[in-house]
Amino acid sequence: MTALLAPSAAVAPAHRDPNVLRWLGAYTSSMVGDSVYYIALSWAAVQTGTPAQAGVVMSVSALPRALLMLGGGVIADRLGPRRVVIGSDAVRCAAVLAVAALLFLTSPGLWPLALLALVFGTVDAVFMPAVGALPVRITGKDQLARVQGLRGLAIRFASVVGAPLGGLGVAIGGAPVAFALAGLLIAVSVPLLISVRIRELPGDERVGVLRVDERAEGLPGDQHVDDLARDERVGVPPEGERLRELPAGSAPTAARATTAWADLVAGLRYIRRHRVLAPLMLAIALGDFGFVGPLNIGLTLLADRRGWGASGMGWVLAGFGVGAGAASLLLTVRGRLPRAGLVAGCGILAGSVAIGALAYVPSLVAAVGTALLVGLLAGLSGAMCGALLQTQGDPAYLGRVTAVASLVSLGLAPLSMPFAAAAVGAWGPGPVFVVSAVVCGLGGVVALCVPGLRHAELPR
Numbered sequence: 001m002t003a004l005l006a007p008s009a010a011v012a013p014a015h016r017d018p019n020v021l022r023w024l025g026a027y028t029s030s031m032v033g034d035s036v037y038y039i040a041l042s043w044a045a046v047q048t049g050t051p052a053q054a055g056v057v058m059s060v061s062a063l064p065r066a067l068l069m070l071g072g073g074v075i076a077d078r079l080g081p082r083r084v085v086i087g088s089d090a091v092r093c094a095a096v097l098a099v100a101a102l103l104f105l106t107s108p109g110l111w112p113l114a115l116l117a118l119v120f121g122t123v124d125a126v127f128m129p130a131v132g133a134l135p136v137r138i139t140g141k142d143q144l145a146r147v148q149g150l151r152g153l154a155i156r157f158a159s160v161v162g163a164p165l166g167g168l169g170v171a172i173g174g175a176p177v178a179f180a181l182a183g184l185l186i187a188v189s190v191p192l193l194i195s196v197r198i199r200e201l202p203g204d205e206r207v208g209v210l211r212v213d214e215r216a217e218g219l220p221g222d223q224h225v226d227d228l229a230r231d232e233r234v235g236v237p238p239e240g241e242r243l244r245e246l247p248a249g250s251a252p253t254a255a256r257a258t259t260a261w262a263d264l265v266a267g268l269r270y271i272r273r274h275r276v277l278a279p280l281m282l283a284i285a286l287g288d289f290g291f292v293g294p295l296n297i298g299l300t301l302l303a304d305r306r307g308w309g310a311s312g313m314g315w316v317l318a319g320f321g322v323g324a325g326a327a328s329l330l331l332t333v334r335g336r337l338p339r340a341g342l343v344a345g346c347g348i349l350a351g352s353v354a355i356g357a358l359a360y361v362p363s364l365v366a367a368v369g370t371a372l373l374v375g376l377l378a379g380l381s382g383a384m385c386g387a388l389l390q391t392q393g394d395p396a397y398l399g400r401v402t403a404v405a406s407l408v409s410l411g412l413a414p415l416s417m418p419f420a421a422a423a424v425g426a427w428g429p430g431p432v433f434v435v436s437a438v439v440c441g442l443g444g445v446v447a448l449c450v451p452g453l454r455h456a457e458l459p460r
Contacts, residue, residue: 014139014150019196022193032165033186035163040166041113047174053110067125070268070403077399082198089187093183097180129400136390137198137199145383146332146336152327152331159321271400280388280456288409289440293416301421302359323372323374323379328379336458341388341456342448347377347378349445360433389401
């Protein structure tokens, strides 16, 4: 048997680790650039075409993102997440700056905007799985909950800062200036990502593995059966294969003899057979399907019916953002919460009750307070689920694991929004919010009823 990789040296706390902070700076700059990009795209589309055409342009990116997300997870695992993230940001930067230059020089109509949206959606399909697979390569597993907190703070910062920056760019020079600003912000992430060091993972984490059928090497049958039984207990797919480490510094993707399709099937099989990841994916799916409708289109319709207006809806969303930011800050400071699976399940279940209550609160002040509670609980349970995905998943599969979770959250769950809107129009917000809360709560029930997930812990 080949020697295992030597364990890495002790890892500094994530919020004090310069390597993690460089990654965080790159991620934050990229997310702010994304926010500015969406403002610029929506403004340019509305100014150039009809409202219906603008809506089509804004939705173009959703199709390739949904169709290619699973393949993007395979690419992230085969090529390595840092390489994919750097390439994705470089392509997005070049595309946005090209459109900015085109709009400066001429008025080409909607086609470059639609093409840009298509490029973004395609690149997002590989960018998102790679982003999810990268943290475990830059810090220790015991720091991944803190990294989730830092990532949550970056997302909140981008949502707060990005929209005003995009509006400022439009006010100064229209869509071309806003696009140029977005491109420059995304460009900042590239040198930062290049400077991020990828740490050597311990051998038992099996990053960069070559599949070898050891039965062909004369391993005794009973030893092979014992190995398969052990792999089943820890969640490794018993495919009649063992995982062998590559020497340190080897390129795992160069040694693979499998096809991309075989890698995708292996990743889905790995998730399905894993005692924690399989129920966790179901809990995430139910939670997102119950959460997305009410907190997006449902909240808009609720504010309109209650007479709160756009400003009232803004205050409710601000309450949600503050709660989610507080959860991220808690994880950043604490670094780890005990009994992560139990916390995630209880957070989803309690958050679902708050979602149902949101439709029945008597005043705007009460709605803001309830939304703050929803944000706190959703942010906490979401961060716990994200940390469990990364710590429970084998690093060699993390791109595909993240791809499945992203497909559910960003590709499938938004499909519930038109149904939620139609249901609110037919029956009012109350019943719709209650049904959504029940669906969301089922995710918490799954987390609490499956022993493997309920007892799941984050590494110390």
